[in-house]
Amino acid sequence: MPRLTDIRPPVIPGLLLLAVIVPLLGGCARESPSEKPPIHVVPDMDHQPKYKAQAESDFFADASAMRLPVKGTVPRGYLRADDAFYRGRDETEAYVTANPLPPTAEVLHRGEERFNIYCSPCHGKGGRGDGTVVARGFTQPPDFVSDSLRQMPVGQMFEAVTNGVRNMPSYRHQLRPEDRWAIIAYLRQLQGMTEPGDTLE
Amino acid sequence: MAQIFPPWANRLPVLTLLAAAVLGLSAVSFVWYYFSPWYTDVGYRPTQPVFYSHLLHADSLGIDCRYCHSDVETSPTANIPPVQTCMNCHKIIKADSERLQPVVQSYVTKTPLKWVRVHKLPDFVYFDHSIHLRAGVGCAGCHGRVNEMLVVSQAKPLSMSWCLDCHRHPDDHLRPPDQITNMDWEPAADQVEFAAKQKHELGIEPTVDCSGCHR
Structure with a gap:
C-alpha cells in the first residue's frame, strides 16, 4: 500500500489537460457558421405574440401576416386623380409631353441614382441597352439615345415604367411615381434633350 | 509515529485558493463570451427555400x-422582395432552372415563399x-x-x-x-x-x- 507521502498532486497532467481543453473551446469561437437557430440562454421577451413585417401567420390561408387592402378601397392620400402625374396622360387620353417634375439639379440627381439602381441592370449606365443582365441573356432593350426613343413622349415612357412594355416588367411596386418622373427627367438629359420651357438650375 | 499529512499539504490552502480563483475567472469568461450574441448569433446561416446567391x-x-x-x-x-421582383428578370433568364422552381411556384400560385x-x-x-x-x-x-x-x-x-x-x-x-x-x-x-x-x-x-x- 502506497504511503500518503508518496502521492503528488497531479500538476503536470492537469496542465496538459488544460492545454487540450482551451484550444478545443477556442475552436468553436464566433463566426463559425451554423445552420442551427441561435440559442439565447436568457430569452427575456425576445419572442412576443405579435406580428412583425413579412411575418408568417397561422391564421390566414396564405400564411402571410401582411394583408392587401380590401378590393375597391382607396387609402387616404392615394386617390391619384391627377392623370398627368399618375398615368402620363392628359384629358384627351393623349400622352403628356412635358414632365410634371421640373428638371432641377435635385430631381436630376435623384433620377440618376434611381436609374442606376433600377434601370441600369438592363439598360446600362449610359442607357445604351448594354446592362449586365442583358449580357446574361435578357432580351436587349432599345438604345435610349436612338431617334425613336428621343421622339417618344414622356407620358409614354411613364406608362412603360408603370405598366411594363413588351419584355420589360412593371416597376410600379419598386418605384414611386415621383421617382419614375425623376428617372425620365434624367433620361432626357442622357438623350441630350431639354424640354420646351425647362430651365436647368 | 508517521506523519498523517505529507509536507506538501502545507501548500494546499494556497493552491486551493489559486485554483478557485482560476476556475472562477474561467467560469465568468466562459459565460461572458459563450452566452453572448458574439457566440450564439454570429455565423447563423440557415438553409433557405431557394439557393439564392x-x-x-x-x-x-x-x-x-x-x-x-x-x-x-x-x-x-x-x-x-416579392417573387414578382425575381420574375422581372427570371421570366426570361433561366426560367426553367431547377433551382428557380420554388420562386416560379410561388409566383404562379400566389403563395408567399417562406x-x-x-x-x-x-x-x-x-x-x-x-x-x-x-x-x-x-x-x-x-x-x-x-x-x-x-x-x-x-x-x-x-x-x-x-x-x-x-x-x-x-x-x-x-x-x-x-x-x-x-x-x-x-x-x-x-x-x-x-x-x-x-x-x-x-x-x-x-x-x-x-x-x-x-x-
Whole structure:
C-alpha cells in the first residue's frame, strides 16, 4: 500500500489537460457558421405574440401576416386623380409631353441614382441597352439615345415604367411615381434633350 | 509515529485558493463570451427555400441592394422582395432552372415563399432601417460583405452593447449618403472631419436613450 507521502498532486497532467481543453473551446469561437437557430440562454421577451413585417401567420390561408387592402378601397392620400402625374396622360387620353417634375439639379440627381439602381441592370449606365443582365441573356432593350426613343413622349415612357412594355416588367411596386418622373427627367438629359420651357438650375 | 499529512499539504490552502480563483475567472469568461450574441448569433446561416446567391446578383451582376430591398430607404424594414421582383428578370433568364422552381411556384400560385429570417432582433427592439440609411450608415456596416456570401449568414452580433458602441462613437461608421450600398467603401484619411461635417449637416445625434429603441 502506497504511503500518503508518496502521492503528488497531479500538476503536470492537469496542465496538459488544460492545454487540450482551451484550444478545443477556442475552436468553436464566433463566426463559425451554423445552420442551427441561435440559442439565447436568457430569452427575456425576445419572442412576443405579435406580428412583425413579412411575418408568417397561422391564421390566414396564405400564411402571410401582411394583408392587401380590401378590393375597391382607396387609402387616404392615394386617390391619384391627377392623370398627368399618375398615368402620363392628359384629358384627351393623349400622352403628356412635358414632365410634371421640373428638371432641377435635385430631381436630376435623384433620377440618376434611381436609374442606376433600377434601370441600369438592363439598360446600362449610359442607357445604351448594354446592362449586365442583358449580357446574361435578357432580351436587349432599345438604345435610349436612338431617334425613336428621343421622339417618344414622356407620358409614354411613364406608362412603360408603370405598366411594363413588351419584355420589360412593371416597376410600379419598386418605384414611386415621383421617382419614375425623376428617372425620365434624367433620361432626357442622357438623350441630350431639354424640354420646351425647362430651365436647368 | 508517521506523519498523517505529507509536507506538501502545507501548500494546499494556497493552491486551493489559486485554483478557485482560476476556475472562477474561467467560469465568468466562459459565460461572458459563450452566452453572448458574439457566440450564439454570429455565423447563423440557415438553409433557405431557394439557393439564392448574393455573390452572383450583387457582386458579379453589380445589382444595387435596393433593386430588391426597395423599401429600405423609406421603411423600418429592409423588405425581402416579392417573387414578382425575381420574375422581372427570371421570366426570361433561366426560367426553367431547377433551382428557380420554388420562386416560379410561388409566383404562379400566389403563395408567399417562406424565407428563413437570418437577422433577428428581440421583439422589444424597434429598429428602423430608413433613419440609419439617411444618416449614412452603410449596409455592410451591420450585415458584413453580403456581396461575397453564397448563403447569407449573420456577420455581427446585433446585441445591445454592439448597437450602443456605434451610437456612442458613430464617426467611423458614417459615409456619404450616395455610398450606403457600396460594399467596397473604406473610410478616407479625413474621416474625422468628414464625420463631423456630416453629423452637423444631417443633424445626426444618435440616441442612447432607452426609449430610442425600446417602447
